[in-house]
Amino acid sequence: MNNSTYLYSFFLLFGFGSLFYLFQNFRSGKNEINNKILLKNLLEGLDMEVPDELKTLDNSSTDTHKLS
Secondary structure, eight states: OHHHHHHHHHHHHHHHHHHHHHHHHHOTTOOHHHHHHHHHHHHHHTTOOOOHHHHTOOTTHHHHHHHO
């Protein structure tokens, strides 16, 4: 009786852990462009110098990635 309870608990924990792992690694909102735009907005908000690479980014570039 106890062995089956431990076995069910293990499989439930493994299943929830797998779902959490898949959710964290394969969600659609996580990409490099969004991170760069967030960094650019943060630096501009803090009145700090923005690197040239981030200056070329435009907020409209994320809309084109969402459509494709």
